[in-house]
Amino acid sequence: MTMAAALNENGTSPEKILAPVLSAFWDQPESWTLETYERHEGYEGLKKALAMPPDDVIAYVKDSGLRGRGGAGFPTGMKWQFIPQGDGKPHYLVVNADESEPGTCKDIPLLFANPHSLIEGIVIACYAIRSQHAFIYLRGEVVPVLRRVHEAVREAYAAGYLGKNILGSGLDLDVIVHAGAGAYICGEETALLDSLEGRRGQPRLRPPFPAVAGLYACPTVVNNVESIASVPAILNRGKDWFKSMGSEKSPGFTLYSLSGHVTSPGQYEAPLGVTLRQLLDMSGGMRAGHRLKFWTPGGSSTPMFTDEHLDVPLDYEGVGAAGSMLGTKALQCFDETTCVVRAVTRWTEFYAHESCGKCTPCREGTYWLVQLLRDIEDGKGQLSDLDKLNDIADNINGKSFCALGDGAASPIFSSLKYFREEYEQHITGKGCPFDPAKSTVWADRNPHLEVNA
Template sequence: MTLTTEINDNGGGGGGSPEKLLAPVLSAFWDEPESWTLETYRRHEGYEGLRKALAMAPDDLIAYVKDSGLRGRGGAGFPTGMKWQFIPQGDGKPHYLVVNADESEPGTCKDIPLLFANPHSLIEGIVIACYAIRSSHAFIYLRGEVVPVLRRLHEAVREAYEAGYLGTNILGSGLDLELTVHAGAGAYICGEETALLDSLEGRRGQPRLRPPFPAVAGLYACPTVVNNVESIASVPAILNRGKDWFKSMGSEKSPGFTLYSLSGHVAGPGQYEAPLGITLRQLLDMSGGMRPGHRLKFWTPGGSSTPMFTDEHLDVPLDYEGVGAAGSMLGTKALQCFDETTCVVRAVTRWTEFYAHESCGKCTPCREGTYWLVQLLRDIEAGKGQMADLDKLNDIADNINGKSFCALGDGAASPIFSSLKYFREEYEQHITGQGCPFDPARSTAWADDKNAHQGVNA
């Protein structure tokens, strides 16, 4: 399925779902012809939020975004307005805004469709943010492999310059702003904000030691705000419709709308924009459930770097507090759903191979730990493992978790911990049965017996 078809068929209010459960804002007009153009964006109150923002004092604007409760949509959920507030004022240095569009997490696919279908929401948000933090130069760091998105983003930036939303004296406000679109070379580690800054400066993308934090010494050693695409793109609607409107959606500590990326063994994959706090059960009801004749076995709430859930967690509220209380992280809201035909060991092995390949090698726990995790997992998957290897997996993951230079190590350890917690018996079956029970060439009696007792009909 092509990107455009997926957006048109399933984006925003897709799937024939109850409208009251959805909140299409960023995706409200993705299905319109040429939704990415300035003309279409203006028809939907585009750049009206910017006009309201420019009528406010920068400090008042920061306070307004902070009061709205908007939290970063890139994974950690840090309050966006508070991040802006950390930028020191009156320091005589240039201030920079860097938008992290290096979307590389396995299963995560929200920022790229957003940029493809509605790039002007990001550009308007960038101008508002730069006005707030008193920045005259912003950067978009885009994953370089997505060339069609890069071209569309370049065209949107050109339109914005031509219409006077970028450049000198924007809308007569006295604000000058240059926007640079930079294509990365394809490294997962550059999604980490300090590695991204190093890459943007022309160096090898490796995480920096903190402190100093980017707000004090970021790009070119100057105060810098690094925000996710969806975080910045959500700001114009808040300014245009009001913070109370935004807070009326979601939960008390996790207000607002957000994009949930539903993928895997589901009938209707795509982007579903809904208030924070919706459950996977509700999203599956909207999207047509799991693929016909199959049951949910396990899923990730925020991409492969978040601890996996099972069918027992279908009713966990998908907000930062609800998912955290259940033992995982909301992350990027990448809901990968796997049915009973999926081998957990195989899935975790593939994810771990990805993390080992993408490790920058700067710190020993991650560089060595991910390598040895892959060796053990491959042996277990092939039926060559030993029971002691399961404890060894846990031990190595524990030596990586919280001890590596950046969060890549934590992300690599999460699938190990959670899969052993919920599916240790499946790991043991690979060892005692000397191979994968899901291999068609082998006996499937054990797998059939397991499938009869787990999963749900979604």
């Protein structure tokens, strides 16, 4: 559901909570075309950027406080600043559009509805870091989005926003859209670079970091789609306007992906620091007759929250202080009919499948986590398995080559913290208490609810 539709249904004033910028005209006919984008001040930010020295553009983005929207929240301007200048090497910008985190669905809708915001941001970024080549690494499975991005690039070339001497500035820039083969590990920036170079996608040892030796061993900036797409509005409307939203350390607007057992799932663009309670109020709340049981603030790789965390500010500091990570702002909401053990098992199966196998802790650890979880879910586990789960997750967390291992451990730690009793019920009851075919516990505890309500 678009934000405009949600506002019409709920009557909430957009001035109070929502901040539609990237999604301002997603619901308009042919929102993805250059004509529509230019009607909404498209490429005005680029014109202002080209009137500034490149170093001033970097400083401006840095001063705005824009933080990376891909999960880690690293300051975007600082990332650009790391690129060495005057080194005689070509510089590259790589846009990470390999959106793969379970529950995360913001970059693909953005590219589908408003691809020119990304292209304009790419030109600004390349001008700032003095790059003449940019790559968009997109998941190859999303063919309709791939076609739409290709068409947007073609339109930009035809209009003079890409190619030689862009808008008479002397900037030459070519953009290549690359379709990845579909691997979660390629969302890790160095694995993405290896894949882009034609090798198997596996994380690289760092240092050297991509800013020094990235794509083709040259200085490279790797940014998320939403990070780059946010830059044009900052240049066009001003850094003070951007900093007027959000919090002091997490300024600006961002896309929250609300999914799961909610009345109106969709993208909700709001200032950083909004709460899940506010977003649920606007989206019609949980599905009728049900209540929130647990949720993820940033996708399945972030420690889960419960209904006690409804008022946690959804910015980097607020979520971190509460014991999780903002990540990709993928708010997956599950009601009381959901089995926590089953959900965590499915997530862990995903991580075991997507592990690249390069490092032992992740390759072996995720496999054994799956075996234990399947046994517990099927009622074949032992109470000692719970400590064993915790130990294996601890052997993965912080000890794997990249953050995939940490992401696999997070739902284990947090689910045991908040729902250990439910794990124990699977073991002592010899089956899932949420499956009437195996146990009567679920029916006894929830006599008023239907299985498939």
